[in-house]
Amino acid sequence: xxxxxxxxxxxxxxxxxxxxxxxxxxxxxxxxxxxxxxxxxxxxxxxxxxxxxxxxxxxxxxxxxxxxxxxxxxxxxxxxxxxxxxxxxxxxxxxxxxxxxxxxxxxxxxxxxxxxxxxxxxxxxxxxxxxxxxxxxxxxxxxxxxxxxxxxxxxxxxxxxxxxxxxxxxxxxxxxxxxxxxxxxxxxxxxxxxxxxxxxxxxxxxxxxxxxxxxxxxxxxxxxxxxxxxxxxxxxxxxxxxxxxxxxxxxxxxxxxxxxxxxxxxxxxxxxxxxxxxxxxxxxxxxxxxxxxxxxxxxxxxxxxxxxxxxxxxxxxxxxxxxxxxxxxxxxxxxxxxxxxxxxxxxxxxxxxxxxxxxxxxxxxxxxxxxxxxxxxxxxxxxxxxxxxxxxxxxxxxxxxxxxxxxxxxxxxxxxxxxxxxxxxxxxxxxxxxxxxxxxxxxxxxxxxxxxxxxxxxxxxxxxxxxxxxxxxxxxxxxxxxxxxxxxxxxxxxxxxxxxxxxxxxxxxxxxxxxxxxxxxxxxxxxxxxxxxxxxxxxxxxxxxxxxxxxxxxxxxxxxxxxxxxxxxxxxxxxxxxxxxxxxxxxxxxxxxxxxxxxxxxxxxxxxxxxxxxxxxxxxxxxxxxxxxxxxxxxxxxxxxxxxxxxxxxxxxxxxxxxxxxxxxxxxxxxxxxxxxxxxxxxxxxxxxxxxxxxxxxxxxxxxxxxxxxxxxxxxxxxxxxxxxxxxxxxxxxxxxxxxxxxxxxxxxxxxxxxxxxxxxxxxxxxxxxxxxxxxxxxxxxxxxxxxxxxxxxxxxxxxxxxxxxxxxxxxxxxxxxxxxxxxxxxxxxxxxxxxxxxxxxxxxxxxxxxxxxxxxxxxxxxxxxxxxxxxxxxxxxxxxxxxxxxx
RNA sequence: GCCCGAGUGGCGAAACUGGUAAACGCAGAGGACUUAAAAUCCUUAGCCGUCAGGCGUGUGGGUUCGAUUCCCGCCUCGGGCACCA
Numbered sequence: 001x002x003x004x005x006x007x008x009x010x011x012x013x014x015x016x017x018x019x020x021x022x023x024x025x026x027x028x029x030x031x032x033x034x035x036x037x038x039x040x041x042x043x044x045x046x047x048x049x050x051x052x053x054x055x056x057x058x059x060x061x062x063x064x065x066x067x068x069x070x071x072x073x074x075x076x077x078x079x080x081x082x083x084x085x086x087x088x089x090x091x092x093x094x095x096x097x098x099x100x101x102x103x104x105x106x107x108x109x110x111x112x113x114x115x116x117x118x119x120x121x122x123x124x125x126x127x128x129x130x131x132x133x134x135x136x137x138x139x140x141x142x143x144x145x146x147x148x149x150x151x152x153x154x155x156x157x158x159x160x161x162x163x164x165x166x167x168x169x170x171x172x173x174x175x176x177x178x179x180x181x182x183x184x185x186x187x188x189x190x191x192x193x194x195x196x197x198x199x200x201x202x203x204x205x206x207x208x209x210x211x212x213x214x215x216x217x218x219x220x221x222x223x224x225x226x227x228x229x230x231x232x233x234x235x236x237x238x239x240x241x242x243x244x245x246x247x248x249x250x251x252x253x254x255x256x257x258x259x260x261x262x263x264x265x266x267x268x269x270x271x272x273x274x275x276x277x278x279x280x281x282x283x284x285x286x287x288x289x290x291x292x293x294x295x296x297x298x299x300x301x302x303x304x305x306x307x308x309x310x311x312x313x314x315x316x317x318x319x320x321x322x323x324x325x326x327x328x329x330x331x332x333x334x335x336x337x338x339x340x341x342x343x344x345x346x347x348x349x350x351x352x353x354x355x356x357x358x359x360x361x362x363x364x365x366x367x368x369x370x371x372x373x374x375x376x377x378x379x380x381x382x383x384x385x386x387x388x389x390x391x392x393x394x395x396x397x398x399x400x401x402x403x404x405x406x407x408x409x410x411x412x413x414x415x416x417x418x419x420x421x422x423x424x425x426x427x428x429x430x431x432x433x434x435x436x437x438x439x440x441x442x443x444x445x446x447x448x449x450x451x452x453x454x455x456x457x458x459x460x461x462x463x464x465x466x467x468x469x470x471x472x473x474x475x476x477x478x479x480x481x482x483x484x485x486x487x488x489x490x491x492x493x494x495x496x497x498x499x500x501x502x503x504x505x506x507x508x509x510x511x512x513x514x515x516x517x518x519x520x521x522x523x524x525x526x527x528x529x530x531x532x533x534x535x536x537x538x539x540x541x542x543x544x545x546x547x548x549x550x551x552x553x554x555x556x557x558x559x560x561x562x563x564x565x566x567x568x569x570x571x572x573x574x575x576x577x578x579x580x581x582x583x584x585x586x587x588x589x590x591x592x593x594x595x596x597x598x599x600x601x602x603x604x605x606x607x608x609x610x611x612x613x614x615x616x617x618x619x620x621x622x623x624x625x626x627x628x629x630x631x632x633x634x635x636x637x638x639x640x641x642x643x644x645x646x647x648x649x650x651x652x653x654x655x656x657x658x659x660x661x662x663x664x665x666x667x668x669x670x671x672x673x674x675x676x677x678x679x680x681x682x683x684x685x686x687x688x689x690x691x692x693x694x695x696x697x698x699x700x701x702x703x704x705x706x707x708x709x710x711x712x713x714x715x716x717x718x719x720x721x722x723x724x725x726x727x728x729x730x731x732x733x734x735x736x737x738x739x740x741x742x743x744x745x746x747x748x749x750x751x752x753x754x755x756x757x758x759x760x761x762x763x764x765x766x767x768x769x770x771x772x773x774x775x776x777x778x779x780x781x782x783x784x785x786x787x788x789x790x791x792x793x794x795x796x797x798x799x800x801x802x803x804x805x806x807x808x809x810x811x812x813x814x815x816x817x818x819x820x821x822x823x824x825x826x827x828x829x830x831x832x833x834x835x836x837x838x839x840x841x842x843x844x845x846x847x848x849x850x851x852x853x854x855x856x857x858x859x860x861x862x863x864x865x866x867x868x869x870x871x872x873x874x875x876x877x878x879x880x881x882x883x884x885x886x887x888x
Numbered sequence: 889g890c891c892c893g894a895g896u897g898g899c900g901a902a903a904c905u906g907g908u909a910a911a912c913g914c915a916g917a918g919g920a921c922u923u924a925a926a927a928u929c930c931u932u933a934g935c936c937g938u939c940a941g942g943c944g945u946g947u948g949g950g951u952u953c954g955a956u957u958c959c960c961g962c963c964u965c966g967g968g969c970a971c972c973a
Binding site: 235236237239240241243244245247249251276277278279280291327332334357358359360361363364365368369370371372376377378379449451569572573675676677678681682683684686688689691692693695696698699702736739740744746748749751752753754755756759766829830831833835836837838841873874875876878881882884885886 | 889890891892893894899900901902903904907908911912913914915927928929930952953954966967968969970971972973
C-alpha cells in the first residue's frame with residue numbers, strides 16, 4: 001500500500017474544483033473533465049497499445065444520422081463501451097470505431113420539405129450526434145470514423161459493384177418488383193414487411209420493371225450451412241430467422257406434357273410441357289389437376305382456342321391487378337378458373353385439367369403446382385370447390401381413407417397405395433425413388449428451392465451511392481465506368497420536388513456521358529444503390545478507413561473478424577445476411593483472406609427500450625405531463641395506462657437521453673441501462689430505477705471518502721478473520737464480474753456483485769466501530785470495486801481512482817485478477833435435508849466427508865426430530881453442498 | 889398453421905453443471921438523525937398459520953433421494969415466417 005494514502009493528501013489528489021471532500025458527487029462537473037482528459041491522453045486509439053497484445057475488434061451497428069440520439073442508441077452503445085473499456089483493461093489492443101450510415105431517404109425528404117441539401121442536412125446531423133456520444137462517455141477511436149456518403153468511402157463500393165458486374169454477380173433483370181409509391185422507389189424483398197414499406201409503412205405495389213439485382217442466391221447454400229459455425233455465438237433467434245428466410249426446401253421438378261402442345265407464335269416459343277416444383281414427389285400418383293399462377297407465361301396461351309379465352313383473360317387480369325397485401329390477406333378467397341387445357345400425369349398417364357389459381361405464386365418454384373387434393377389442404381379445398389376428383393395415394397399407419405368421407409387432406413407420412421410399382425413404400429422413401437424413376441425417364445429431377453431471392457439493389461432516388469454504369473446509346477449495352485473516372489459523384493445542383501422522379505434522372509446534363517467502349521454517346525445509370533450496400537462491408541473498411549491504394553488494406557484486415565458486434569435483431573434478415581454474403585464473396589475474390597468466411601464472431605442483440613404510455617379516448621396518446629391522477633388534463637376522462645410500449649414518438653413515451661444525462665450524469669444513465677435487465681431482453685424504463693442507480697454511485701463515492709478519512713492501519717496488514725472474509729468476498733467478486741462481463745455478457749449480475757461487495761465493505765467499516773482503520777483488506781475491496789465498475793461508470797471510477805491516490809488513469813489500469821487461494825472458502829454451509837425437505841444446515845470445511853457431515857447433522861435438534869425413530873434407508877451426499885437423508 | 893424465445897414476490901430481476909428459490913435493485917413498513925422536511929443510515933420484508941408446520945417458480949403429468957433447471961401434454965405472452973406447393 002502506498003504511503004501517500006493519507007486522509008489529508010487525498011483531498012488534493014482529486015478534483016481541483018471540489019474543495020470539500022465531503023461534497024456531493026457532481027457528475028456535471030466531473031464527467032466532462034474526464035472526457036477531456038481521456039481525449040488529451042489519446043487513450044482510446046487502437047494503436048495506443050503495444051502490438052504484442054491480442055486484438056479485439058468490437059463495434060455497434062452504426063446509426064443513421066437522424067440528428068438525435070435516443071435511448072435505444074444509448075443502450076446499444078453502453079453495452080459496447082463496457083466491453084471496449086473492459087478489454088483494454090484486460091490487456092487487449094482494442095479497435096472500437098464509430099461511423100455513419102449516411103445515405104438514405106430521410107435526408108432527401110428533408111431536402112424536399114426544408115430545402116436543405118441532403119449532404120448539408122446529413123453533415124449537420126452528424127455534428128449534432130457526435131457531441132452526445134462523447135458526453136455519454138463512449139470510448140471510440142475517432143481516427144477510424146467513416147461516413148458512407150463520403151466519396152472516399154463509396155468510390156470503393158462502386159469498385160465492388162463493377163467487380164460484381166464483371167463476375168456476373170450484379171445483373172439487370174425485368175421482374176415484378178416491390179414499388180413504394182410514398183418513397184417513389186423499388187424495394188428489396190426483405191424491405192417489405194407485411195406488405196408495407198419498412199421505412200414509411202405505406203402499402204407496396206407490384207410493378208414490372210427492369211432493375212439491378214445482386215446474385216445473393218449464389219451463396220444461399222453457404223450462408224445456410226455456415227449458420228452451424230455461428231451456433232452458440234449468435235442468438236438462436238437470429239439464426240432461426242435467417243434459416244427461415246433462406247427457406248431451403250428439397251423436392252423435385254417434374255415435367256407434365258401438354259395434351260395439345262403450343263406452337264410458336266408472337267406470344268412465345270413452342271412449348272409441349274409445363275414444369276412444376278413439388279416437395280412431395282411421393283404423392284405424384286395422386287395429382288389430379290394442375291394449378292398455375294396468373295402471372296405464368298402460359299396462362300393466357302393455354303386458353304386460346306378452347307372457347308374459355310374470355311373467362312380466363314378476365315380472371316388473370318383481375319388477379320394480376322390485386323396488390324401484395326390483398327393477396328396475402330387472411331380472408332383472401334381461393335379462386336381459380338379452368339384454362340381448357342390438359343396435361344398428362346407422367347405417373348398415371350391420365351389427362352388432368354390445368355387451372356389458374358390465385359394462390360399460386362409465380363416467383364416461387366416454377367409458378368406451377370401439381371395439385372394432390374387428397375394430401376394437400378389447399379388443393380383439397382380447391383378440389384371440393386370446383387368438384388375435381390381426389391385420389392388417395394398415401395395411407396396413414398392406423399386407418400384407411402375414404403375419399404367421400406374425408407373432410408381434410410391427409411398431409412402426414414404414410415404408406416403408398418394406388419401408386420403402381422411403388423405400392424407399399426413408406427412415403428419418405430418414395431420421395432427419392434419416384435424422383436429417380438422420373439429422372440430415368442427424363443421427366444423430372446431432384447432440386448432444391450430457396451425462398452431467398454436475388455437482392456434488388458437499384459433505387460430511384462438521389463441520396464445514395466451512384467451505380468457506376470453507363471448505357472451506350474449505340475450497341476455496347478451497359479458498361480462500367482472506367483476506374484480512372486471513379487468515383488461517380490452526385491451532382492450538387494439539383495432541385496428536390498415532392499413525389500417526383502429522382503433528381504438524377506431529371507438533371508439536364510449529369511447523365512450525359514460517353515461510352516467507354518465506342519466513345520459514342522451514353523447515358524449514366526440514374527438509379528442509386530440500396531443503402532444496405534454500404535452497411536454490407538463498412539466493418540471491413542473500418543479497419544483502415546483512410547487507405548487510398550485499394551478497397552481494403554491487408555494490414556488493417558488483421559483486425560478481422562469482428563470479435564463482438566452489438567445491435568438490434570431487426571436486422572436479422574437484412575443487414576446481417578447481406579454482410580455475411582459480402583464477406584464470403586469478397587473472400588472468394590481474394591480481397592479477404594480465404595478462411596475469412598464470417599464477419600462477426602459473436603453477435604449480441606440488445607432488446608428494445610420500453611416505457612408505459614398513456615392514452616385518452618378522445619386525445620389519443622398523451623405525454624406523461626398531460627396526465628393527472630390517471631385522467632386526461634384536457635378533458636378529464638380516464639387515461640388508460642398502457643404497460644411497457646416500445647419507446648416511440650407516436651406513443652409519446654420517449655425519454656430524452658441528454659435531458660437525463662444533464663440531470664443524473666452519464667454514469668447513472670449507463671448504469672441503469674446495464675443493470676435493469678440483461679442486455680438481450682427488453683429494458684423497461686423506470687425513473688425510480690434510474691434514481692436507484694444514481695444512489696448507488698453516491699453510496700460508492702461516500703464509501704471511498706469514508707475509507708479515506710480513516711487513519712491508516714499501523715502496518716497495513718489485514719489478517720484477522722473478518723479481514724480474510726472481506727478479502728475472500730473481494731476475490732470472489734473479481735471472479736464473478738470477470739466471467740459475467742466477458743463470457744456471459746450479463747452486465748446486470750456483474751453490477752449486482754459489485755453492489756454486494758460495496759455493501760459488505762461498508763458493513764465491515766461499520767463493524768470496526770470507533771477504532772476503524774484503513775487496512776489492506778478494505779483498501780483492496782474498494783480499489784477492486786472501483787476498477788470492476790470502471791467500464792460501466794467510467795467517469796466516477798476515474799475520479800475515485802485518483803482520490804485513492806493512484807497516478808494513472810483507471811481506464812488504463814490493469815483489470816483485477818482473482819487470487820483463487822484467497823477466494824477459496826474455508827467454511828461452507830451444507831444443507832441437511834430429510835426426505836428432500838430442508839431441515840437444517842451445518843457449517844463445515846469445504847472438503848468435509850459424509851461421515852463428518854452426518855455426525856453434525858444428527859446432532860441438529862430439528863434434523864433429529866424428523867429422523868427420530870426412523871431408519872435411514874439411504875443418504876445422498878454432495879460434498880460441500882448437501883446431505884439428504886431418506887428415512888422410511 | 890409452422891419455427892424460435894419467455895412465463896419466478898407488489899415491480900425489474902437472480903439462481904452458472906439437477907442440489908439452501910427470490911441474490912442485487914426498486915417500491916413498501918418500522919426506526920435513527922432533523923424544529924420539520926429532503927438527503928443519509930439502520931431494521932424488516934414470498935404466502936398461509938398463534939406455534940409446530942404447511943404452501944410456493946404459468947398449468948397438468950412424468951423421471952429423480954432431490955426439478956425454476958430434464959422429459960411429455962396444455963395455457964398465456966412476445967418475436968419471426970406464412971396460400972412457399
